[in-house]
Amino acid sequence: MGTIEKDLLLAVSDLHQIPSGAFSIRENGKGVQVNSTENIQIIPKGEGNGIDIYIKENTKNESVHIPVIISKSGIEELVYNDFYIGKNSDVLIVAGCGIHNTGDSKSSHDGIHRFHLEEGAKVRYVEKHIGVGSGAEKVMNPVTEIEMGERSELTMETTQLGGVSYSERETFATLEKQAKLVIKEKILTSENQVAKSKFRVELVGKDSSADVVSRSVARDESYQSFFSSVVGRAECFGHVECDAIIMDKAKISATPEILAEDVDSKLVHEAVVGKIAGEQLIKLMTLGLCEKEAEELIIKGFLS
Amino acid sequence: MLRLENVSYKIEENGKERYILKNVSFEVAKGETIIITGHNGSGKSTLMKVIMGIIPVSSGKIYFNDVDITEMTISDRAKLGIAYAFQTPVRFKGLKVNDLLTTAQKTNSKLMEVCNYLSKVGLCARDYINRELDDSLSGGELKRIEIATTFARGAELNLFDEPEAGIDLWSFDGLISAFNENKDEGGTNIIISHQEKIMGIADRIVVMDNAEVSMIGNATEILPQVKSIRVCAKLKGDE
Numbered sequence: 196m197g198t199i200e201k202d203l204l205l206a207v208s209d210l211h212q213i214p215s216g217a218f219s220i221r222e223n224g225k226g227v228q229v230n231s232t233e234n235i236q237i238i239p240k241g242e243g244n245g246i247d248i249y250i251k252e253n254t255k256n257e258s259v260h261i262p263v264i265i266s267k268s269g270i271e272e273l274v275y276n277d278f279y280i281g282k283n284s285d286v287l288i289v290a291g292c293g294i295h296n297t298g299d300s301k302s303s304h305d306g307i308h309r310f311h312l313e314e315g316a317k318v319r320y321v322e323k324h325i326g327v328g329s330g331a332e333k334v335m336n337p338v339t340e341i342e343m344g345e346r347s348e349l350t351m352e353t354t355q356l357g358g359v360s361y362s363e364r365e366t367f368a369t370l371e372k373q374a375k376l377v378i379k380e381k382i383l384t385s386e387n388q389v390a391k392s393k394f395r396v397e398l399v400g401k402d403s404s405a406d407v408v409s410r411s412v413a414r415d416e417s418y419q420s421f422f423s424s425v426v427g428r429a430e431c432f433g434h435v436e437c438d439a440i441i442m443d444k445a446k447i448s449a450t451p452e453i454l455a456e457d458v459d460s461k462l463v464h465e466a467v468v469g470k471i472a473g474e475q476l477i478k479l480m481t482l483g484l485c486e487k488e489a490e491e492l493i494i495k496g497f498l499s
Numbered sequence: 500m501l502r503l504e505n506v507s508y509k510i511e512e513n514g515k516e517r518y519i520l521k522n523v524s525f526e527v528a529k530g531e532t533i534i535i536t537g538h539n540g541s542g543k544s545t546l547m548k549v550i551m552g553i554i555p556v557s558s559g560k561i562y563f564n565d566v567d568i569t570e571m572t573i574s575d576r577a578k579l580g581i582a583y584a585f586q587t588p589v590r591f592k593g594l595k596v597n598d599l600l601t602t603a604q605k606t607n608s609k610l611m612e613v614c615n616y617l618s619k620v621g622l623c624a625r626d627y628i629n630r631e632l633d634d635s636l637s638g639g640e641l642k643r644i645e646i647a648t649t650f651a652r653g654a655e656l657n658l659f660d661e662p663e664a665g666i667d668l669w670s671f672d673g674l675i676s677a678f679n680e681n682k683d684e685g686g687t688n689i690i691i692s693h694q695e696k697i698m699g700i701a702d703r704i705v706v707m708d709n710a711e712v713s714m715i716g717n718a719t720e721i722l723p724q725v726k727s728i729r730v731c732a733k734l735k736g737d738e
């Protein structure tokens with residue numbers, strides 16, 4: 196692995212070296228390294244287009260890293276990763292994709308992630324997307340499908356902080372009794388990038404809950420759209436929040452939808468799009484920052 | 500150290516000119532603590548914003564250590580040594596107390612643990628340093644953080660706009676000691692306040708009325724007059 200690849204790996208998964216637990220590293224369209232552990236088995240799919248990950252019941256405090264890096268121009272791939280997460284396990288899953296493109300052909304990674312959480316399973320899922328290099332388009336279209344069994348919990352943290360030319364993210368989740376889903380999305384777009392994000396969460400079981408929070412910043416001439424739909428089919432709680440900072444000549448569209456199909460479902464949505472408050476800039480300027488520095492600090496905090 | 504010469508700020512209101520500040524002139528010496536008091540709407544906050552450069556003057560001059568700062572940007576005034584605690588502190592989503600204090604302290608030559616500034620205003624540093632400056636903080640907490648941030652600048656001149664607002668009586672004495680400590684260290688302060696205890700630390704008092712300075716003088720002379728004006732105002736039902 197060269198320096199470019201190592202840097203990408205570090206950026207998407209915070210890995211300085213080969214991780215200790217279970218992992219699968221995919222580089223330029225091929226799985227290059229796979230490691231299973233006693234409790235976590237990773238099996239490459241026959242067609243070479245993804246992996247199946249099996250996590251045994253009661254597996255605690257273990258992690259799975261599945262970074263994808265593309266450093267060659269012109270690679271376009273569609274990958275399926277299926278996670279089977281056993282009863283009462285408690286694990287960290289780190290995915291992410293880094294594309295470095297200095298060439299003149301488009302590079303793209305479409306990842307379909309399917310999560311099956313059994314009863315009481317608990318997962319923290321972290322996904323980082325970055326694009327670097329001044330070449331042709333860097334495209335990522337992640338699809339996440341989540342089936343949450345009774346009392347299972349999933350916290351999904353996704354970040355896309357720059358460099359991705361085009362992305363279309365789709366997240367679908369179904370929650371059984373007492374399941375709990377928390378999604379925190381962070382997106383920064385600049386230049387003429389486009390980022391679209393779509394959520395559909397179905398609260399099927401009694402006392403299930405979902406909290407979807409998206410924070411984003413669109414600068415220059417970039418475009419972002421946020422669409423979310425939360426459906427309540429039982430006594431449940433759903434909250435969707437889209438909080439966006441718009442700058443320069445960017446455009447942002449937010450469409451939060453809630454659909455209550457049970458008299459005991461409680462669903463809330465909020466969407467705020469606005470520029471950085473003038474008084475925030477002024478406060479930081481009174482601390483000695485110039486306007487540009489103040490702006491950067493506000494954005495950094497907002498997306499932290 | 501600070502000199503205002505005929506500072507005026509006027510706006511257009513319903514096609515007519517209205518003075519928010521009219522020919523305000525006074526000087527503040529190094530090491531002095533000046534309290535500005537006066538009715539709501541008399542122009543006190545506007546005056547502070549004009550000194551900090553947040554509001555431009557319509558006419559007049561402002562000198563800081565004999566440098567004409569009338570046209571200077573907010574950042575340049577801050578770098579020159581003016582710090583300002585807002586009347587209503589600003590909230591930031593995502594930024595933490597620590598971020599604000601570290602930013603404030605960057606150009607402070609007397610580097611101190613940022614936590615010390617929080618202790619000064621009666622906040623337990625450990626509990627607050629990683630708190631977000633968002634709606635999760637109460638107005639009083641935010642106000643104290645604002646004051647701590649201002650002290651963290653280590654500026655030659657501090658401006659405080661109604662520092663007592665939202666601060667409970669219990670912490671009040673702590674606030675007074677923080678100001679006294681700053682005075683003892685030779686700090687120069689301009690404080691807008693209606694609070695007698697805070698007025699008690701003044702060397703001089705400026706009273707503003709309807710965009711103008713109506714009285715200025717040593718605290719010992721002005722304080723009794725302010726008290727009697729306030730008693731009259733109370734009788735008239737103005738306050």
Ligand SMILES: Nc1ncnc2c1ncn2[C@@H]1O[C@H](COP(=O)(O)OP(=O)(O)O)[C@@H](O)[C@H]1O
Nearest residue numbers: 510519537538539540541542543544545546707
């Ligand atoms: N930009 C502005 N436009 C219109 N009126 C203003 C503006 N700024 C301040 N004022 C008015 O100026 C007066 C003085 O305000 P301010 O300085 O905040 O008073 P104080 O701090 O003494 O209570 C008030 O009547 C206020 O409504």
Ligand SMILES: [Mg+2]
Nearest residue numbers: 543544545586
């Ligand atoms: Mg005021």
